Amino acid sequence: KQEVTQIPAALSVPEGENLVLNCSFTDSAIYNLQWFRQDPGKGLTSLLLIQSSQREQTSGRLNASLDKSSGRSTLYIAASQPGDSATYLCAVGALSSGSARQLTFGSGTQLTVLP
Amino acid sequence: GAVVSQHPSRVICKSGTSVKIECRSLDFQATTMFWYRQFPKKSLMLMATSNEGSKATYEQGVEKDKFLINHASLTLSTLTVTSAHPEDSSFYICSAYEREQSSYEQYFGPGTRLTVT
Numbered sequence: 001k002q003e004v005t006q007i008p009a010a011l012s013v014p015e016g017e018n019l020v021l022n023c024s025f026t027d028s029a030i031y032n033l034q035w036f037r038q039d040p041g042k043g044l045t046s047l048l049l050i051q052s053s054q055r056e057q058t059s060g061r062l063n064a065s066l067d068k069s070s071g072r073s074t075l076y077i078a079a080s081q082p083g084d085s086a087t088y089l090c091a092v093g094a095l096s097s098g099s100a101r102q103l104t105f106g107s108g109t110q111l112t113v114l115p
Numbered sequence: 116g117a118v119v120s121q122h123p124s125r126v127i128c129k130s131g132t133s134v135k136i137e138c139r140s141l142d143f144q145a146t147t148m149f150w151y152r153q154f155p156k157k158s159l160m161l162m163a164t165s166n167e168g169s170k171a172t173y174e175q176g177v178e179k180d181k182f183l184i185n186h187a188s189l190t191l192s193t194l195t196v197t198s199a200h201p202e203d204s205s206f207y208i209c210s211a212y213e214r215e216q217s218s219y220e221q222y223f224g225p226g227t228r229l230t231v232t
Contacts, residue, residue, distance in 0.1 A: 043208055046223070091221075101221075104161075105160075
């Protein structure tokens, strides 16, 4: 059974700092990996999607990498801003026994960017 | 990008009543939709996979008679919480992927906050 771990659970940084969020997964037989952002009491906002054949994706100040063989992904946030404060979730997509492409979520990293 | 809506966004009901939550894909067809549950300060836990025109597949530990799922069309799945109890209070989120899209990127609804009193 796929297990997804995110480290650290919480992170507090001053504004302007570059930071890295980590995600690891136990089963490398994945078809994609998604990073999401969740604000308190809200739904999920998709940030980046990396297919299993890709090594990284970039969007603005965000860069996500994927090393499938070692079961790791990182989300790099450049020049952090207070508006980046949120919980960041990593989710790994794999084929279920019923042929559906299911996502398994990590427990998230709660990021606080201090002004 | 593809849009998924949920209705209602918030619902408060009395213990023992049933509540229906709708999940719609607004601009794409979704043969498969997923229902998740999220407890405060916790991650999303998959409850069930909803397949259009067939029975849902429930994850271990999820009572199928309590959480009824119907996926009657390619754009609508419903989750009915039957005989709700306070412990069913939670944030319920649905997702879907586009039928013709090979990336299988999941698009998420905004969630429904259920409070059972």
